[in-house]
Amino acid sequence: MPKEPVTRNDVAAYAGVSTAVVSYVVNEGPRKVAPETRDRVLTAIRVLGYRPNATARALRMGTTRTFGLITPDGGNPLFAELAKAIDKEAAARGYVVLQTSADGDPETERAKIAELLTRQVSGLVLVAPTADPDLSAAEVPAVAINRVLPTISSIRPAYREGARRGVAHLINHGHQNIALVIGDPHPNHDAGANPAPAREVGGAGAMPARQVGGGAVPAHDAAPAREVHGAGAVPGREVHGAGAAPGREVHGAGAAPAREVHGVGAVPGRKVRGAGAVPGREVHGSGAVQGRPVGGGVGPGWGVVVGRGGGVERELGWRDALRAAGLAAGPVVRAAFSRDGGRVAGEKLLAATERPTAVFASSDLQAIGVLRAVHEAGLRVPEDIAVVAFDGTPETEYCWPPLTVVRQPLELLAREAVNRLIEGEQTVEALTLPTELILRKSCGC
Numbered sequence: 042m043p044k045e046p047v048t049r050n051d052v053a054a055y056a057g058v059s060t061a062v063v064s065y066v067v068n069e070g071p072r073k074v075a076p077e078t079r080d081r082v083l084t085a086i087r088v089l090g091y092r093p094n095a096t097a098r099a100l101r102m103g104t105t106r107t108f109g110l111i112t113p114d115g116g117n118p119l120f121a122e123l124a125k126a127i128d129k130e131a132a133a134r135g136y137v138v139l140q141t142s143a144d145g146d147p148e149t150e151r152a153k154i155a156e157l158l159t160r161q162v163s164g165l166v167l168v169a170p171t172a173d174p175d176l177s178a179a180e181v182p183a184v185a186i187n188r189v190l191p192t193i194s195s196i197r198p199a200y201r202e203g204a205r206r207g208v209a210h211l212i213n214h215g216h217q218n219i220a221l222v223i224g225d226p227h228p229n230h231d232a233g234a235n236p237a238p239a240r241e242v243g244g245a246g247a248m249p250a251r252q253v254g255g256g257a258v259p260a261h262d263a264a265p266a267r268e269v270h271g272a273g274a275v276p277g278r279e280v281h282g283a284g285a286a287p288g289r290e291v292h293g294a295g296a297a298p299a300r301e302v303h304g305v306g307a308v309p310g311r312k313v314r315g316a317g318a319v320p321g322r323e324v325h326g327s328g329a330v331q332g333r334p335v336g337g338g339v340g341p342g343w344g345v346v347v348g349r350g351g352g353v354e355r356e357l358g359w360r361d362a363l364r365a366a367g368l369a370a371g372p373v374v375r376a377a378f379s380r381d382g383g384r385v386a387g388e389k390l391l392a393a394t395e396r397p398t399a400v401f402a403s404s405d406l407q408a409i410g411v412l413r414a415v416h417e418a419g420l421r422v423p424e425d426i427a428v429v430a431f432d433g434t435p436e437t438e439y440c441w442p443p444l445t446v447v448r449q450p451l452e453l454l455a456r457e458a459v460n461r462l463i464e465g466e467q468t469v470e471a472l473t474l475p476t477e478l479i480l481r482k483s484c485g486c
Contacts, residue, residue, distance in 0.1 A: 047091040055085040067093050106136045108462060109157030111150065112168040115142040117378075118434040119405065119449070120168060123186070126455035127166060134463055136163070143171075151175045164462030167193075169351070184458045187351050195471040196457045200351040200431075203447040203476035204358025204401070205365075207429045210445070210478060211399045212366045214485045216427060219371045220397035221359050222386040222407050224352055224378040355403045355431055371397055376407065383410020391418050391426075399427040399484075405434045408444055412483075423485040433479060442482035450474045 049067075053060045058078060065072050066082040074082070085091070108131055112120040120142075128138045139157060143150035150171050157165060158178055165183040167174055176183055176193065189195040211219050356373075363370055374389050376382035383402060387410060390397055402408035408430030415422050422428055422442055430437060433448025453474045480486045 047089045049091070049093075051089055052082065052085045052091050055089060056081040058082060105161045105163055107160070107162045108136055108138050108164045108166060108459075109154075109160070109162040110138050110140040110166045110168070111153050111157070111170070112140070112142050113145040113170075115140070117406070118436055119432045119451075122434055123168060123449075123451045123455065126451050127458060130455045130459040134459060136459070136463075145169075145171065147171045147173070154179070166458050166462070182462045182464075184461050186454055186458055189471045192469060194461050194469060196454055196461075197351070197471070197473055198449045198454070198476050199473050200354030200476075201358040201361065203449075203478075204355040204403075204431060205361045206358075206476075206478050207431065207445075207447045208359050208362035208401050209365070210480075210484060211401065211427060211429055212362060212368070214399070214427060216399040217368055218395065218397045219359075219363065219368075219399045219401060220390050221356060221371065221373045221401050221403070222383060222390075222411060223356055223373065223375055223403040224382065224407070352403060359401055378404045378406060380406045380410040380413075383407030383412075384414045385410070387411035387414025388418075391415070391420070397426065399429070402428065402430045405430045405432040405437050405444070405446065408437070408446075408483075409440055412440060412444075422483050427485050428483045430483075433477070438481070445481045445484035445486065446479050448477040448479050450476060 049060050049063050052063045056063070056078075058081065062074060062078065063082055065074050066079050067086075108127075110124060110127060112124060114120055115124075124138070124140050128140075131138050139160065139162065141153050141157070143153050150167075151174070154165065154167075154175060155178065158181075162181060164181050165176075165179060167183065167185045167188075169187040170185055170190070172188075174185075174190070183193045185193055185195045187197050189197060208219060360370060372390060372393060372395075374386035376386040383404075383406060386402075386407065387400070390400065390411075391414060400408075400411055402411055408428055411428055412422060415426055415428075420426060429445045429447070431447045431449075433446040437444035437446050457472060457474070
């Protein structure tokens with residue numbers, strides 16, 4: 042026969058106290074309990090194996106101390122590592138995490154949000170959500186990671202600046218024909234960024250002025266352009282002092298997280314939340330951190346456009362670095378954010394008339410696929426073609442050769458997300474965190 046569950050009455054009888062005292066100990070209030078009495082109750086709980094009813098406790102306390110986490114792909118190592126970091130941060134604060142995946146589908150995302158809300162979660166974390174997640178029924182705090190949304194708090198890496206630094210490193214190695222492998226099928230460029238047209242590679246032997254595999258593009262629209270801009274993108278800082286790990290470059294103003302403020306009429310030294318931030322405005326004054334730009338800017342570096350995902354920002358960073366060096370935009374292959382997508386993209390690049398000497402891959406999985414394509418073609422990395430990736434998951438250290446990566450600040454992203462949920466901050470504010478350039482063998486270092 043199944044064992045009868047231990048009740049609060051059993052604990053009270055074993056400890057020689059009232060059931061109310063047991064409740065005060067379990068719920069840590071509302072009344073104080075003498076230390077020796079509390080010890081007797083805790084001993085009874087341990088000996089009897091008593092487990093408080095979490096649902097009843099949540100009703101009494103007004104919170105389940107549970108967060109809902111939705112990722113676009115639970116099998117992606119990047120999202121798995123981020124989910125682990127969020128779970129660790131939440132556990133340290135006494136919360137548990139319910140994780141699910143939406144596969145990047147808006148309908149699935151809506152259904153998962155609704156399901157988590159019915160489970161009375163205390164907050165929601167949406168990782169790389171769709172452009173318009175349905176949070177109309179949410180009465181709990183919500184945070185978006187890796188996408189800036191207009192209605193909820195958002196946290197993201199400095200995609201554009203990180204990509205710029207990764208490509209600039211390849212340029213410093215002497216590369217002039219640097220390809221881009223990226224996942225966004227239809228990037229929506231800034232009007233203010235003036236991106237140079239790139240050579241879209243859609244099939245074997247694709248010519249520079251033509252996109253193969255989709256609709257034909259007129260030669261005068263698709264030909265690579267050479268634009269020289271003296272100032273270029275904002276340079277990052279290399280950290281070589283105390284605490285700096287060899288081969289690591291920390292991006293951003295002084296390597297401090299850059300707060301991007303969205304609001305009307307930002308006052309120097311104060312965080313302003315809301316819509317309508319003045320693009321490019323820097324906050325200086327009492328309590329302000331110099332060099333932290335106001336959100337909404339579209340120039341190279343830390344600017345954010347609401348609703349944009351990280352793929353577009355990475356492409357703009359690639360273009361920023363090439364433009365700053367006076368180089369034409371190299372070939373672009375748009376493929377799935379997967380190992381096989383990277384392999385297919387690598388094969389197309391290697392079959393092109395003008396084979397690039399370096400590749401910037403917008404994800405680790407794509408870069409690993411590119412490595413396979415290069416190896417299968419009988420070529421060497423980095424001697425014949427160098428590779429730099431964006432994300433920085435652990436497997437990049439163990440492929441061959443080990444990949445040079447722009448690492449996302451996953452631990453900081455997790456910490457900020459959990460802090461915002463626990464604080465219950467309902468206002469709209471975007472926070473941009475710096476990335477790291479980790480140098481390994483795939484770039485030629």
